[in-house]
Amino acid sequence: MRRRVALAMVTGTVSVLVAVSIPPASADPPKTPDRITAAADRLVTSRPAVLHSSPKDAYTRQRVIAGQGGLHYTPYTRTYAGLPVYGGDFVVVTDAAGDVLSTSVSQEAALEVSTAPGLSAGQAGRLAEAELSEVASVSAPKLSVMAEGRGRLVYEVVVTGADRGRPSRLHVFVDARTGAIVQKSDEVMAGVGNSFYNGNSVTFPTRDSGGVYSMTDLTRPGTGCGGQNGMPYSGSDDSWGNGSGTNLETACVDTLYAVHKQWEMLDAWLDRDGFDGLGRGFPARVGLNAVNAYWTGSYANFGRTADNLRQATSMDVVAHEYGHAVFANTPGKDVGTNEKMILNESSGDIFGALTEHYANQPAALDPPDYMVGEEVNIAGSGPIRYMHKPSTLSGHPDCFSSSVPPMEPQIGAGVQNHWFYLLAEGSSPASGRPPSPTCDNSIITGLGIRKAGQIFMGTLLRKTQIWDHQRARRASLEAARQLFPGSCVEVKTVRAAWNAVRVPAVAGETQGCPNTFAVTLTPASATVRAGGQVSTAVSTVTTVAPAQGISLYATGLPAGTTAGFTPAVITSGAGSTLTVTTGSGTAPGTYHIAVRANGTSVDRIAVLTLTVTA
Structure with missing residues (x-):
């Protein structure tokens, strides 16, 4: 090839x-x-x-x-x-x-906690070390505060090694007073397997250095593929692999091709520059002698199937592992509770589905679907997850309940997967996709996978260190409202899909079709002498009815300056007058005063540029 x-x-x-x-x-x-x-x-x-x-x-x-x-x-x-x-x-x-x-x-109360530990850093390190069966290194324990109630003093320790033969980089939080293990989470995300097959001839960028070619993608910095030693494969020509399911060069062909498609999807559909959001990627390794594939926190590692006939490097598996990279490189990172790991695992499935749909391969190869691992049959029992109906596999939940947060991530992932399928395809898709029974017997019309992916990406960009299904629900509603401000359909569909998988509503979440308004200043800039006074008109317009109450105030005032609104409380559609009074000692210069309009549904800010002269 x-x-x-x-x-x-x-x-x-x-x-x-x-x-x-x-x-x-x-x-x-x-x-x-x-x-x-x-x-x-x-x-x-x-x-x-x-x-x-x-x-x-x-x-x-x-x-x-x-x-x-x-x-x-x-x-x-x-x-x-x-x-x-x-x-x-x-x-x-x-x-x-x-x-x-x-x-x-995510934090729910102001902190008020003593910062004097009752446990030494060495004691915390030894307690954390005991959480892995094989330990290679232990980081220096870092004294921290966990935002739990009024605060809990903890040591954060990173233990690197293996657990039951699987590589691990475990973040352990040890109570700095009692020595209890408060929380632990693993950066190494166990993944899935799938087919390596993308057709007889595919193209992808490589590197040529003086006639020596390597499987390094210069167009996507940080991306390359090689063996378990971490070095990209190289050769005297730019022809790679033989199409065999056991050939490791072929496995890298499929990996780099999938990375290429996922990168394009992130850019074209989700407006994201690379896996880290800064135009960079991460390397891949193939040839892992295990029935597995996983993300380590710095590279993706791909193994083989149980029958040892195929490498686990098809498009949805590669996109799943690099989906963990996206999750880790959005706000809030990927360290947290088991429930956060469940949502991380589901995120990999969602990015796998998005990439398959973007690539849109024909039926003879790996056509887009919402099954995970269907091509490779990694353990001899077919797909490892079904997004349209997770309960197709015994024990996998269609609906959220108190039993979901402690589940194994590969099982608990079903809830968010089911939500995403309903959001994208609906409960009875007209596209020929399988029907998706809802937990509340509701009927949902999907938004299409591209729009569903945009809302999901907007959700991840609101992610915090503490992350669970209800926080994801609230963030996705805000994403839908702010990404599609002129429409009510997206917010209503997002809410209906969460209701359909029984994730409870959160107090203060976006409701229905939100009423919004705009605020402007006329003029938006003014000049005044120190000790003088200047006024500007504050105008508001209701952009989505009904009108709402607004409280006005200003921040960013220079020293010795006051601001007053007449009136200070209005209804959207009405106006007010802002009067700024400078002090005789106010320093000359240009200031940017934020005029804040706090509404009952949304807040808006307009900026007054104020120049003070001597």
């Missing part, structure tokens, strides 16, 4: 942690990216009740993530008395103009 070579030089970007700050007074009027960070920072520094701030809290803004529909997601991490807070992270969602749309916060 002859492979065409595609060479390209791609430069990556570096993520830098930035402390929360307000733009300096002398700054020029901010460009759109600056407006986004400035608006998010203003919200955070005002410490609204939704953040559950304490006097000892501090926040650090992470890299802003651009998403579909002009939305931007700004994650923040939290410290308490200088200690990292696990579960204290949150995401601020803004539109392209920098208006704050919503926040995704």
